[in-house]
Amino acid sequence: MSPRWLAGKVAAALLTFAFVLVFNFFLFRVMGDPTTQLARLPRATPEEIQKLRANYGLDKPITGQFVDYAGDTLRFDLGTSQRTRRPVWTEIKDALPWTLLLVGTGTVLATFIGAWLGVIAATRRGKAADDGLLGFSLFTYAAPEYWIGIILILVFAVWLPIFPAGQQVTPGVEFSSWLDEAADVAEHLVLPGIAMTLMLLGQYFLIMRASMVDVLTEDFITVKRAIGLPWERVVRQHAVPNALLPLVTLSSIYFGMVVGGAITIETVFSWPGLGELSFDAINDKDFPVLQGTFLIFSAGVILANLLADCLYFVLDPRVQAT
Amino acid sequence: MSERGVRQLLFQTWRGRLGLGVLGLFIFLALFGSLIAPDDPDASSLVILGGISADHWLGTTEQGSDVFSQLLVGARVSIIVGFAAAAISALLGATVGLIGGYFGGWTDRILDAFENWFLVIPQIPLMIVLARLLEPSLGVLIAVIGLTSWAGTGRIVRAQVLTLRERAFVERARALGARDGYIIRTHILPNTLPLIFANTVLIVAVAILAEAALAFLGLGDPTRISWGTMLENAFSSGAPSAGAWWYVIPPGLCITLLVLSVSILGYLFEEYVNPRLREQG
Amino acid sequence: MSALLEISGLRVHHGDRPIVDGVDLSVQPGEALGLAGESGCGKTTTALALMKLLPATFTQSGTMTLRPPNVEEPINLERRTEAGMQQVRWRHVSLVFQGAMNSLDPVKRVDHQIAQAINLHERAAAGDVRARIGELLTTVGLTPALGRRYAHQLSGGQRQRVMIALALACRPSLVIADEPTTALDVVMQAQILELLERLREQLGLALILISHDLGVLSETCDRIAVMYAGRIVETGPVREVFSAPQHPYTKRLLDSLPVIGGPRTLAPPIPGGPPDPGDLPAGCRFRPRCPYAAEKCLEDPALREVRPAQAAACHFAPWVEWPPAQEAAVEGAAG
Numbered sequence A: 001m002s003p004r005w006l007a008g009k010v011a012a013a014l015l016t017f018a019f020v021l022v023f024n025f026f027l028f029r030v031m032g033d034p035t036t037q038l039a040r041l042p043r044a045t046p047e048e049i050q051k052l053r054a055n056y057g058l059d060k061p062i063t064g065q066f067v068d069y070a071g072d073t074l075r076f077d078l079g080t081s082q083r084t085r086r087p088v089w090t091e092i093k094d095a096l097p098w099t100l101l102l103v104g105t106g107t108v109l110a111t112f113i114g115a116w117l118g119v120i121a122a123t124r125r126g127k128a129a130d131d132g133l134l135g136f137s138l139f140t141y142a143a144p145e146y147w148i149g150i151i152l153i154l155v156f157a158v159w160l161p162i163f164p165a166g167q168q169v170t171p172g173v174e175f176s177s178w179l180d181e182a183a184d185v186a187e188h189l190v191l192p193g194i195a196m197t198l199m200l201l202g203q204y205f206l207i208m209r210a211s212m213v214d215v216l217t218e219d220f221i222t223v224k225r226a227i228g229l230p231w232e233r234v235v236r237q238h239a240v241p242n243a244l245l246p247l248v249t250l251s252s253i254y255f256g257m258v259v260g261g262a263i264t265i266e267t268v269f270s271w272p273g274l275g276e277l278s279f280d281a282i283n284d285k286d287f288p289v290l291q292g293t294f295l296i297f298s299a300g301v302i303l304a305n306l307l308a309d310c311l312y313f314v315l316d317p318r319v320q321a322t
Numbered sequence B: 001m002s003e004r005g006v007r008q009l010l011f012q013t014w015r016g017r018l019g020l021g022v023l024g025l026f027i028f029l030a031l032f033g034s035l036i037a038p039d040d041p042d043a044s045s046l047v048i049l050g051g052i053s054a055d056h057w058l059g060t061t062e063q064g065s066d067v068f069s070q071l072l073v074g075a076r077v078s079i080i081v082g083f084a085a086a087a088i089s090a091l092l093g094a095t096v097g098l099i100g101g102y103f104g105g106w107t108d109r110i111l112d113a114f115e116n117w118f119l120v121i122p123q124i125p126l127m128i129v130l131a132r133l134l135e136p137s138l139g140v141l142i143a144v145i146g147l148t149s150w151a152g153t154g155r156i157v158r159a160q161v162l163t164l165r166e167r168a169f170v171e172r173a174r175a176l177g178a179r180d181g182y183i184i185r186t187h188i189l190p191n192t193l194p195l196i197f198a199n200t201v202l203i204v205a206v207a208i209l210a211e212a213a214l215a216f217l218g219l220g221d222p223t224r225i226s227w228g229t230m231l232e233n234a235f236s237s238g239a240p241s242a243g244a245w246w247y248v249i250p251p252g253l254c255i256t257l258l259v260l261s262v263s264i265l266g267y268l269f270e271e272y273v274n275p276r277l278r279e280q281g
Numbered sequence C: 001m002s003a004l005l006e007i008s009g010l011r012v013h014h015g016d017r018p019i020v021d022g023v024d025l026s027v028q029p030g031e032a033l034g035l036a037g038e039s040g041c042g043k044t045t046t047a048l049a050l051m052k053l054l055p056a057t058f059t060q061s062g063t064m065t066l067r068p069p070n071v072e073e074p075i076n077l078e079r080r081t082e083a084g085m086q087q088v089r090w091r092h093v094s095l096v097f098q099g100a101m102n103s104l105d106p107v108k109r110v111d112h113q114i115a116q117a118i119n120l121h122e123r124a125a126a127g128d129v130r131a132r133i134g135e136l137l138t139t140v141g142l143t144p145a146l147g148r149r150y151a152h153q154l155s156g157g158q159r160q161r162v163m164i165a166l167a168l169a170c171r172p173s174l175v176i177a178d179e180p181t182t183a184l185d186v187v188m189q190a191q192i193l194e195l196l197e198r199l200r201e202q203l204g205l206a207l208i209l210i211s212h213d214l215g216v217l218s219e220t221c222d223r224i225a226v227m228y229a230g231r232i233v234e235t236g237p238v239r240e241v242f243s244a245p246q247h248p249y250t251k252r253l254l255d256s257l258p259v260i261g262g263p264r265t266l267a268p269p270i271p272g273g274p275p276d277p278g279d280l281p282a283g284c285r286f287r288p289r290c291p292y293a294a295e296k297c298l299e300d301p302a303l304r305e306v307r308p309a310q311a312a313a314c315h316f317a318p319w320v321e322w323p324p325a326q327e328a329a330v331e332g333a334a335g
Helices: A003-031 A034-038 A046-055 A062-074 A088-123 A128-142 A146-161 A178-216 A219-226 A231-269 A274-284 A286-313 B003-011 B013-038 B067-103 B106-122 B125-135 B136-147 B150-165 B168-175 B180-216 B226-237 B246-271 B275-280 C043-050 C082-088 C110-121 C126-139 C145-150 C154-166 C186-201 C214-220 C238-243 C248-255 C325-334
Strands: C004-012 C017-027 C033-038 C058-066 C091-095 C174-178 C207-209 C223-228 C231-237 C304-307 C311-312
Touching: A003 A062, A003 B106, A046 A274, A088 A128, A088 A178, A088 A231, A088 A286, A088 B168, A088 C082, A088 C231, A128 A178, A128 B246, A146 A178, A146 A231, A146 B226, A146 B246, A178 A231, A178 C004, A178 C174, A178 C186, A219 A231, A231 A286, A231 B125, A231 B180, A231 C154, A231 C325, A286 B106, A286 B125, A286 C231, A286 C248, B003 B013, B003 C058, B013 B150, B067 B106, B067 B136, B067 B226, B106 B150, B106 B246, B125 C248, B136 B150, B136 C058, B136 C186, B150 B180, B180 B226, B180 B246, B226 B246, B246 C325, C004 C231, C017 C033, C033 C145, C033 C214, C043 C091, C043 C174, C043 C207, C043 C231, C058 C325, C091 C154, C091 C207, C110 C126, C110 C154, C126 C145, C126 C154, C154 C174, C154 C186, C186 C207, C186 C214, C207 C214, C214 C238, C223 C238, C223 C248, C231 C238, C231 C248
Parallel strands: C033 C207, C033 C223, C091 C174, C174 C207
Antiparallel strands: C004 C017, C004 C058, C223 C231, C231 C311, C304 C311
């Protein structure tokens, strides 16, 4: 791996994150002057407010405040939740694994199924299968993921009580082994996982299909046929590997979409991840938590983009030459 | 992009007719929904989460309001927010793309960095933060969605302007002493407008989905009924557990159909404007 | 000696447009046949049709018979299924495609791709395959170490040589080279041609060399077939055709070749362009552009022997000498 290229990508990612920090800070300061929120405290006298301001460092000049904020953030001090009175970072730490589980499952499934369907559509271009799949992907894009989630609950948890309607574990149950607990979690993961996968499926399908269509027009595909390779193997061994490369980079456009979907789907299924945390914070106007989750979401997407770049670098011998 | 070509596209392809038809229906509802609704959508009654009946074709809400009436009226918010936000996004994106692409240099680099930043930042969390800070209303929603969706258009416009800038007719115009403003107005803009238009139609779909998502999360305009707020109310009042499918399915279906119709039209225009896409199908 | 390859009545249609319209060709073992003509006349289509590599939107008919040495029964290519063709392709006839820039899989090594071709048609031990790849690369003038590289790490000329090595991998008796020198500079051109000539001698290969450049064909080929608008208009030994062309199109092609030491003028280009397959002229297809066209040319001329071993599709062949061209007649003769 060319260290210079890698360093460049990491530097760009850090710079983007730095801008997120600045933006986050100024947004909340400019638009939500904490003094007005402090004034929510019942009957606060001007002196008390003044003392609190000093406490929060609000009497310092704005650049000083930003340095404080940046320093705190990098030390994982993201403030205190106005609702639970616990440190924001603790709330985020507890919620993060659940979001990763949901998002990870959805992304992996959507990538594999989407890619597989994309190959099918590309090799049957213009025929019924292709048209059907295109229509299906358009539908999953247009249908709000939380609506799909609600319908899944309706069908598979209410009408046919196969799966649980929400949360990540069955409440109040003691588990004899972690395997049993894992199985319980898995059962609760099914419906939100399906909602998440369906939301992303269409995008990955379209990318893979377009990529395959491109690759199939290349000269080397005809050459592989000419040497006597059966078509099925030409597709599998030569078209698909070349088509997967753009999938890695192009799909990074949709990482932001993943986050948005996580928020709404977790809300529908009461899944205790960052999404539900955000939803509660919206309702309670818990700004420290909102600020913290926005930061984490942004950092997550920046990191995901960086990983996608690295992955592409590893897979494509042409890039390694740089 | 000729007027005749557009008309042909809209009225003589089945996709154009379908998209236009469904979109037209929803625009009609946006305009006249409140007039043709059988009941006052805000009127409550004692029939809570009631099922389908002769009085209430799609049952009642958790406040006893008529679901069907709410559905008809809800079209207005989606149409207004969708188109207004897309217009703002198009204006912003086109301006940034034009200025950056045409003038190049440091202006472009700064604008480009700005644009890339907006592309990386996850859209929904950003919109949530902005909407919560500003207290939700229709105007806030339009502004928030418009201000966060422009980067895609910006990137496309910039790429187009970059290629146009190097073309012979622009160099010729410059050699003849034409000013930048003139060149942009007479040479660059006409060749970029079709692209902007096609892209903006697709942004309308994005904006409609964004409004619905924000409404579902409780950030919609509290004084108005929208399909998103219907879903929010349905969900928070336990309609799914109560099996009230007549309340839960229609609003989402309307969102889906509206977004589908706009997307079909958007892809139609995009193919028309970008011939390469036409060949690759 | 029975022909190695015998094509008879080959017709290729794209929808209802005839791209190749009744082509007869034969190649003897070890012979080099040049296939000449402007772009779009159907040369590449003929080659692809021979290997049945045309996309499904094309239909083809006619017989194509291959009689490789050491094979008992003649292979009737037109009757072979796709699975049957997979056995014939590369083993008995291979193709060096036009433009080698993108002919190799970008994410796989060169030697693996040559090995792939070998392993498709023979059972050979890995060590033998490796040795053979080294030999092949050396034969085309490359160092065996280049096999470990990827396509993008090779220059244009190197890629072209790799494609030739690939074409020889299964020791076919016939190799088709489609414009093997077009994308290369003059020096590279000469080297590739020389390579092809050497390989022919060493391996006893038969070669079909497709090119629009008559100069290239004159050096390497024994016989030449000139194609126009999907049909063969002249065939014959290279020397004879070049010194005594029997078709006006061939004559004009030859006229356009600059002669070193000759008059320093450009030959007048042939007016007009080749006909659109959807809109073919009646009778002789060259008639609208032919300076010698007459009434009789409204009748389709058959390809017939007009001199020993030389055939032409022209009513007025054999031509002993060429009268001055009547340019004006061209416009009137159209339609």
